[in-house]
Amino acid sequence: MGDKPHSGVSYYEYKLEGVMKRFNVDSFTFNWDRWGCYVDFRYKGELYRIEHSVEKARSRGVELRSGSESFIEVVRTLDDLADIIERGIFGLETWLRGIRCLPGSFEMPQYFKALGFNEIPEGPEDVRQRYQTLTSQLPSDSNEKDVKLEQLKKAAEAALHYFTENRSNLQ
Numbered sequence: 001m002g003d004k005p006h007s008g009v010s011y012y013e014y015k016l017e018g019v020m021k022r023f024n025v026d027s028f029t030f031n032w033d034r035w036g037c038y039v040d041f042r043y044k045g046e047l048y049r050i051e052h053s054v055e056k057a058r059s060r061g062v063e064l065r066s067g068s069e070s071f072i073e074v075v076r077t078l079d080d081l082a083d084i085i086e087r088g089i090f091g092l093e094t095w096l097r098g099i100r101c102l103p104g105s106f107e108m109p110q111y112f113k114a115l116g117f118n119e120i121p122e123g124p125e126d127v128r129q130r131y132q133t134l135t136s137q138l139p140s141d142s143n144e145k146d147v148k149l150e151q152l153k154k155a156a157e158a159a160l161h162y163f164t165e166n167r168s169n170l171q
Contacts, residue, residue, distance in 0.1 A: 111158035
């Protein structure tokens, strides 16, 4: 694995705390078991999860013996990422964009689906743009247009409320 001999798991628990401070993350959790690990953290109101396992490593040609070794690899990777960010190459947002964590039983709200989203949009501006685009594409038939316009309006209001409600819950 290339670790220094003095670098056991407790060292990496300590190191993870330092890395999270470098990311300006106040709240995080982590765990490992015999075969894998995870690190969960909230950054700018979004929940992220980094997972690794003996099996995932093996599928990529890397031999790890335990979940604690996978935890060490995750912490080392996050530390490397903090170094890259501190060099000013990209912000953390760029690196995290693809790993947002949604709860396992998450069902996307119907109002987002009604606006044509396949996943929760980045923010309220995306909702406003989508609403504007959809309303401009409505058919000219006034009865159908009025009904559809009302449906889109209600969906957009609910979607905007989602961001207002979640932003206040996360602060």
